[in-house]
Amino acid sequence: MYALFKKEVRYFFTSAIGLTIIGLFVVLNGLFLCVFKTDYNLFNAGFADLLPFFRLSSWLFVFLVPALTMRSISEEKRSGMLSLLFTKPVSTLQIVLGKYLGVLFLLFITLLPSVIFVYMLWVLGNPVGNLGIAETVGSYIALFLLIATFAAIGLWASAIGSSQMVSFVLAAFLCFFFFFGFDQLLSLLLPDATGYGLQVHFQLQQIFALVGCSLGGGIAWEMAALAPELFQHLVIVAADWKATDWIIGNCLLQEQILKNSNNPLHDARLHAMLCYRTPLSLKMKFERTTHAVSQLYNVESWLLHHGEKLHKRFSLTAYKLMNQLVKTIDISRERGSFAAAVAPITAKITIISTDSDLYFVPQENRDTVAELQELGKEVNYYEIHSVHGHDAFLIEHPQLEYFFRNIF
Numbered sequence: 001m002y003a004l005f006k007k008e009v010r011y012f013f014t015s016a017i018g019l020t021i022i023g024l025f026v027v028l029n030g031l032f033l034c035v036f037k038t039d040y041n042l043f044n045a046g047f048a049d050l051l052p053f054f055r056l057s058s059w060l061f062v063f064l065v066p067a068l069t070m071r072s073i074s075e076e077k078r079s080g081m082l083s084l085l086f087t088k089p090v091s092t093l094q095i096v097l098g099k100y101l102g103v104l105f106l107l108f109i110t111l112l113p114s115v116i117f118v119y120m121l122w123v124l125g126n127p128v129g130n131l132g133i134a135e136t137v138g139s140y141i142a143l144f145l146l147i148a149t150f151a152a153i154g155l156w157a158s159a160i161g162s163s164q165m166v167s168f169v170l171a172a173f174l175c176f177f178f179f180f181g182f183d184q185l186l187s188l189l190l191p192d193a194t195g196y197g198l199q200v201h202f203q204l205q206q207i208f209a210l211v212g213c214s215l216g217g218g219i220a221w222e223m224a225a226l227a228p229e230l231f232q233h234l235v236i237v238a239a240d241w242k243a244t245d246w247i248i249g250n251c252l253l254q255e256q257i258l259k260n261s262n263n264p265l266h267d268a269r270l271h272a273m274l275c276y277r278t279p280l281s282l283k284m285k286f287e288r289t290t291h292a293v294s295q296l297y298n299v300e301s302w303l304l305h306h307g308e309k310l311h312k313r314f315s316l317t318a319y320k321l322m323n324q325l326v327k328t329i330d331i332s333r334e335r336g337s338f339a340a341a342v343a344p345i346t347a348k349i350t351i352i353s354t355d356s357d358l359y360f361v362p363q364e365n366r367d368t369v370a371e372l373q374e375l376g377k378e379v380n381y382y383e384i385h386s387v388h389g390h391d392a393f394l395i396e397h398p399q400l401e402y403f404f405r406n407i408f
Contacts, residue, residue, distance in 0.1 A: 003098070004094075004095060004098030004099055004102065005098045005099075005101050005102045005105070006102075007102070008072065008098070008099055008102025008103060008105075008106065009102055009105060009106060012068075012102075012106045012109075017067065017068070017071075018106070021064050021067060021068055021110060022109070022110050022113065024060075024064065025057075025060060025064060025110050025113070025114075026113045026114075028056075028060055029053065029056060029057065029060070029114065029117070032052075032056055033052060033053055033056065033117060039052070040052040040053075040055065040056045042117070042120075042121065048121040048122075048124070048125040048130050048131045048315075048316075048317065049121075049317065050117060050118065050121060050131075050136055050139065051139075053114065053117050054139045054140075054142075054143055057114070057143060058143065058146060058179065061107075061143075061146070061147045061150055061175075062150065062172065062175045062176050062179055062180075063172055063175075064110070065103075065107065065147055065150035065151055065153075065154050065171070065175065066150070066153075066154045066157070066167070066168045066171035066172040066175060067168060068103060068106060068107070068151075068154065069103055069151060069154025069155050069157070069158050069167070069171060070154065070157070070158055070164045070165070070167040070168040070171065071158065071164050071167075072099050072103065072154070072155055072158045073099065073155060073158040073159040074158045074159070074161055074163060074164050074166075074167045075164060096155070099155060100151065100152065100155055103151045103154070103155065104148055104151060107144070107147050107148075107151060108144070111140070111143070111144070118131070118136060125316075130315055130316045130317070131315060132315040132317065132318060135315075146179075149178070150171075150175045150179075153171055153174045153175055153178070154167075154171040154175070156171075157170040157171035157174065158171070206229075206230060206231070206232060207230055207231050207232070208231075208232050208233065209231065209232065209233040209234075209235055209407060209408070210223060210224060210231040210233070210234050210235065210347070211235040211237065212235070212236055212237065212239060213237040213238055213239065213393055214237075214238050214239055214360070214390070214393075215239070215322065215325055215326050215329075216239070217236040217237055217238065217239020217240070217360075218239050218240065218241070218243075218325070218326070218329035219325070220234065220235075220236060220239070221234075221236065221239075221241040221329075221331045222329075222331055224342075224345050224347060225331045225335065225341045225342070225344075225345065228344035228345040228346060228347075229344070229346050231347040232347060232348065233347055233348050233349075233350065233407055234345065234347040234348070234349045234350070235350045235352070235404075235407060236349070236350070236351045236352065236365075237352045237393050237400070238352070238353065238354060238357060238359075238360055238390055238392070238393045239329075239360055240329065240360050240364050240365060240368065241329070241330070241331045241332075241338060241341075241342075241368060242329055242330045242331070242332065242338075242364075243326060243327055243328065243329045243330060244361070244364060246359075246361070247326060247327070247329075247359065247360070248327055250271075250275055250359075251323050251324075251326055251327035252327075253271060254268050254271065254272065254323045255320075255323060257271060258316070258319065258320055258323070263307075263311065264316060264319075265307075265310050265311045265314055265316055265319055266307035266308060266310065266311040267307065268319065268323075269303075269306055269307040269310040269311070270303045270304070270306075270307050273303055273306050273307075274303075275358065275359050275390065276359060276389060276390040276391045277388060277389045277390070277391060278356050278358060278387055278388065278389040280356070280387045281356075281387045281388045281389055282299055284387060285299075285302075286298045286299045286302070338368075338371065339371070339375055342372065342375065342377065343375065345377070348378045348379075348380075349372060349377055349378065349379040349380070350379070350380045350381075350382070350403070350406075350407060351365050351368065351369055351379065351380070351381050351382075352381075352382045352383070352384065352393070352400070352403055353365045353366075353381075353382075353383050353384070354383065354384040354385075354386055354388075354389065354390065354392040354393065354396075355383050355384065355385055355386070356386055356387055356388065356389050356392065357389055357390045357392070358389050358390065359389070359390040360390065362383060365381070366381070369381040380406065382403040384396050384399045384400065384403075385399070386399075
C-alpha cells in the first residue's frame with residue numbers, strides 16, 4: 001500500500017498534470033480573489049473574510065479533482081499494470097487505499113499555497129490579525145472533507161473504465177451533481193423543500209427545553225416565535241424580548257468605539273464590562289486598591305486585562321455582528337405586537353432576572369411576565385439576588401441551579 005502511495009505522489013510531481021493542477025488552482029484563485037471585480041473579490045467585501053476563497057475553491061475542485069484522479073486506476077487497467085498488481089501479495093482494499101491516500105496527500109499539497117490568502121487578510125485586517133482563525137480552520141477542514149468526497153467519486157469513475165477522458169467527464173458530472181445539482185433537482189421535484197431542515201431530518205417533533213442567556217435569550221425568544229409548538233419549556237435568563245432604549249443607546253456607543261478606535265475590540269470591551277457589572281460589585285472587588293507593579297488602580301488593570309483577552313480571541317466582524325444582534329432584539333417586529341408574537345407559543349415560560357442588572361433591567365421582565373399572565377400563558381418568574389449586575393448569572397451558580405430544579 002505504501003508503495004502505491006509513493007507511486008501516486010511521485011507521478012504527480014514528475015508529470016505535467018501535477019504542476020498544472022497546482023498552477024491552475026493558485027492562478028484562478030488569485031485572479032478571482034484579487035484582480036477581477038466579482039463577488040469573489042476579497043477587497044470588495046469591506047472586511048477580512050475568506051468565505052469567497054472557500055466558495056470559489058469548492059467550484060474549482062469540482063473539475064480539478066477529476067483531472068487528478070482520472071488516470072489513477074484507468075491508466076493501470078489500460079497498461080495492464082492492474083492485472084500485475086493482483087498477482088502481488090496486496091489486497092484490493094490496500095490498492096484502493098494506497099491510491100486514495102495518495103490523492104488526498106496531493107490535494108493537501110495543492111491547498112497549501114492558499115495560506116498566502118490567509119496571511120494577506122491577516123496583515124491587511126484592521127487591526128492587524130482581525131481574522132477569525134477558528135472559522136478559517138473549520139472552513140479548511142470542511143473544504144478538505146468536500147474534496148475528499150470528490151476524490152472518492154473520481155477514483156470510482158476511474159475504476160469503471162479504461163479511458164481517462166471518460167473517467168474525467170463522469171467524475172466531473174457526478175461531483176457537480178452532488179455539489180450543486182442535487183439541491184436544484186430537489187427544489188424542482190419538491191418546491192416546498194425549504195421546509196427540510198433539522199426538524200424534519202431528525203424527525204424532531206418536540207424539544208424539551210430552549211434556554212437562552214443574555215443575547216442568547218433574545219435569540220431564544222425569536223426561535224420560539226418561529227417554532228411556537230416545538231419547545232416544551234422556554235427559559236430566558238438575563239435577557240428580554242426587545243432591546244430597550246437603554247440597550248440601543250449603549251449599542252450606539254459600542255458602534256462608535258468600533259468605528260473610531262485604533263484598538264476597537266479592546267476599547268469596546270472596556271465599556272461593555274462596565275455595563276455587565278455594578279458600582280457596588282466593583283467596590284467590593286477592588287476597594288480602590290492599586291496594582292503593585294503597574295501602579296494602576298486594580299479596576300483599571302482588570303478592565304485592560306479583559307480588553308486584551310477579547311482582542312486576542314475575538315474577531316472584529318463577529319463583535320460587530322453581535323452588537324447589531326443585541327440592538328435589534330425584537331420579536332414583535334413584523335408580527336404586529338408582543339402579544340401577537342407570543343400568542344402561538346405553547347411552551348411553559350420561565351424568566352430569570354437579576355435584581356441589580358443594569359443592562360437587561362429586571363423591571364422590563366416583570367412587565368413582560370405581567371403581560372404574559374394577562375394573555376393566559378403559563379409563566380414563572382425568578383430573580384437572582386446579587387450585587388454583580390448582568391454577569392450575576394455567570395457567578396451566582398447556586399441560585400440559578402435552584403431555579404432550574406423546577407424545570408430539569
